[in-house]
Amino acid sequence: MPEYDYDLFVIGAGSGGTRAARVAAAHGAKVAVAEEYRVGGTCVIRGCVPKKLLVYGAHFAEDLKDAGRFGWNVPAQCDFDWKTLRDNVFEEVDRINKAYTQTLETAGAEIVHARAEVTGPNSVRLSTGETKTAKTILIAVGAHPAIPACPGHEHGITSNEAFHLDAIPKRILIAGAGYIANEFAGIFHQFGAHVTLINRTKDILRGYDLSIRDRLLQISLMKGLDFKFDAGFEGIEKTDDGCFTVSLAGHDPVTVDLVMFATGRIPNTKGLGLDSAGVTLDDAGAIVVDADNRSSCDSIYAIGDVTNRVQLTPIAIREGQAFAENLYGAGNVRVDYENIPSAVFSHPPLAGVGMTEAQARQKLGSVKVYSSDFRPMKNVLANRDERALYKMVCDGETDRVVGIHMIGPDVPEIIQAAAVAVKAGLTKKQFDETVALHPTMAEELVLLK
Incomplete structure (x- = not known):
């Protein structure tokens, strides 16, 4: 058997790469992780975490306007200091970056602060000039924002x-x-x-x-x-x-x-040297992998946005977990891509899981749709006309709930529990038999007509 510097070399220390490296190291593998920017990846450093903190900050604009109706004496014109919010968000990003770094180090993985490029099925070249070898290479480099090719x-x-x-x-x-x-x-x-x-x-x-x-x-x-x-x-x-x-x-x-x-976002495969190992890319530049995250090169795997399957952080984490368990743990783990909940932190937010009404009609034919179009209690007292909409899509033959879709305050928090019900294949009757928790917005899910 050839000797390698590492059992596993991970390129990219985002959410997926970090999870894979940590689990592999915990199973006893000798692991290195190369990261050219900061540990944590898009989600932690320049994506969902700092964005959600900005969303929280933005919500105060309407909350402060509504506060008077709830008895609070708030000035008609409140000052907002963007730099204060921005810098405080940076502080939180720094804290999470350190936590991710500590997690890797505690697990025993070596962090290499350099860019890594593939030079063969079992080798990578670092921007420091060094070459490292590994029995297995995992690509978890994510994606970057697309920029239109227009003048200016x-x-x-x-x-x-x-x-x-x-x-x-x-x-x-x-x-x-x-x-x-x-x-x-x-x-x-x-x-x-x-x-x-x-x-x-x-x-x-x-x-x-x-x-x-x-x-x-x-x-x-x-x-x-x-x-x-x-x-x-x-x-x-x-x-x-x-x-x-x-x-x-x-x-x-x-x-x-x-x-x-x-x-849109484009997989970060350009200049990664994947052709040196015969790794196949699709038309979008994403790494083509099988159900076990293996590329066309037997020793190279890929997870997360670089595969362009489902560009969601929790999916990258699950793919990283499955990869590490299959190679270094008990094995036989695959990610189920059905009924993935998702949310848009717009203003107001929306969320959904399962088939949309159009998808259900196309796939199932017979469909029953239940909905509730209402004004949340807080909006009523605040004299705000904004209405919420909850929608349940059911198989017309079996009564099974195949999709739930919502827009209104806090629906991303509600959809997580609702997603369990859709994943479990529960029926509309079982929702109806559940006692409502009153007064909440979530109770609408068990009162839909």
Whole structure:
């Protein structure tokens, strides 16, 4: 048997790579993890964690306005200091980065602070000039924001840079209509910016239930966000006063103070040297893997966003766990990609699990849909017209709940428990037989008609 420097060499210390390295090391494997930036990856450093903290900060804008109806004497005009929030978020990111680092070190994994490129089935070259060998290589390098190839694209930012702004812009144009675009649209709007979203099609949040995304669009328009659909991105021109004029196909030009791209994410495989080991990529540049995360090269595996299967942090973590258990633990572990819950931390948030109504009708034919369209109690007292919508999709033949979709306050917290019920194949009758917890918004799930 050949001798290697390591049993496992992981490239990328994001959520998936960290979990795989930690579990493999706990099973006794000699593990190294290469990370060229910071331990924690996109989610911790420049993604879901800092973004959720900004979402929390943004919610205070409406909460402070509503507080008077609940008896609090709050000034009509409250000052907001962006730099205070930004810097406090950075502090929390630093804390989690240290926690991730400590977790790896405690497990016995070696952290290599360098870029690593594959040079063969069992070797990698570090940016320090060293070459390391390993019996198994795991690619967990994630993805990066896509930037349109249009004139002046260098003037735009992505979600990566949004956390580092010196000030909130007065006017911002966001290109895209997916979850990142809608989340940052809500954040910037609540912080006082005029937000314009542009999209090449007429749809927002494709993949989510039509009724739910239509409700988000209605509420967003009511709040004052501006949407431009069927808008092709033609270019950005910087004007003499430092602003940016964005040219759009089918629409008049828009002048703003900041342009942000939220038009998808691309797997980080470029320049990784994967061709040296014969690793197959798909048309999007993602690593093609089998159900056990193995690439076309027997000694190289991949997990997370770099495979472009499901770009969600919890999925990357589960894939990392399964990989490590299969190679170094008891084995026979595979990730189930059915009924994955997801949420969009827009304003208000939406969440869903299982089939949408359209998907269920196409797949099952016979479908029953139950819904509740209501004004949350807090909104009633606050004199806020914003309404929540809960929707349950059931198999018309078996009564099995095949999808739950929601928009309203705190629905991401509610959908987690609801996802267990959908995953377990429970029926509408079993929801009906569950006593309502009153007064809550979640009780609507067992009262749907």
